[in-house]
Amino acid sequence: MTRNTVEKTPVTMLGLGAMGTALARTWLAADHPLTVWNRTPARATALAAEGARVVDNAAEAVAANTLIVVCLLDDPSVDEVLADTDLADKDVVNLTTSTPAQARARAGWARERGARYLDGGIMAVPPMIGVPEAGGYVFYSGSRELFERHQETLAVPVGTTYVGEDAGFAALHDVALLSAMYGMFAGAAHAFALIRKEDIAPAALAPLLADWLVAMAPAVHQTADHLRNGDYTKGVVSNLAMQVAGTPTFLKTAEEQGVSPQLLSPYFELMSRRLAEGSAEEDLTGVIDLLVY
16 A cells, blocks of 8 residues: 555445446545445445455445445435444535435434535536546535535546535536436427438438537526526517417427427427516516426
C-alpha cells in the first residue's frame, strides 16, 4: 500500500449493479481504499482482483469506514440492507433513486440512527462514470458541511452539484430534469412517426431534429423569468392565441399520416384551457399553473 493510498478517504460501497460497479472502479483507480458488499457476491469478484476489500455482509461493510455510499435498487432496498447495521457517527451518501419525500424520510431515518446524511441524484449512465468529458454529474442535497467534507472524494467518479440543505432537493432536481428529457423524447417519437411511412430517411431527419431542439432549449430561461416576475407576456413573440390556432394543423397532419396524437393532445388541451381563461398574449408559461394543484 502506498503512502498516497493511505492519505485518501476510505469508501464503503453498498450495491454493485452497473452503476455501483462503475463508481467503485473509479475510486479504486484513484487509490481510495474501498470496501464493497453486494447481495450477489459474484459481482464483487472482479473488484477484488482490482484491489477492493470484499466483505460478507452489509454490517461489516458499514463498520469498515466512515464514508458509506449506497447505490441500491430502490428505497425499500435501503431499509432491508441497512436494517442490521450500526450507523452511529457514519456519513451516509445515498445514491439510490428515490422520490423527494422518500429522501426526506431517509434523512430523518439516518439522523435517528446517529448518522449524517446526503442524498444524491445521478445524472449519468454507467459509461459516463470516470469520464469527465462525458458531462455527467450527481445532484447532492442535505448537510452542506457533509457535502463539503467529502466533495473531493465524491467528485472522483463524476461531477458534483449541491442543490440545498433540504434532503429531497437532489431527487427533485433529478426527476425534474428527467421529466423534461422524457417530454423531449415524446416529441421526437412523434416527429419520427410522422415520417415513418414516407420516403424520408430517419437519419436525414435526425440532425435537423437535434439542431431544432438545441435551438429551442434556451426558451426555458424565458419561462423561468416569467415564473419569477409573474408577467407571462414579457418578451413574447409567439403568443398563446396564435399557437392554439395552429394546433389543428398538427392534429390533422397526424391523422393524414396515420399517427396517433396521444403524445401531443394532452399538451394542446392544456394550451386551449389556458387560452379560455383570457390569456391570449401570454406564451406557454401559464400551462405550468394548470399542472400544479
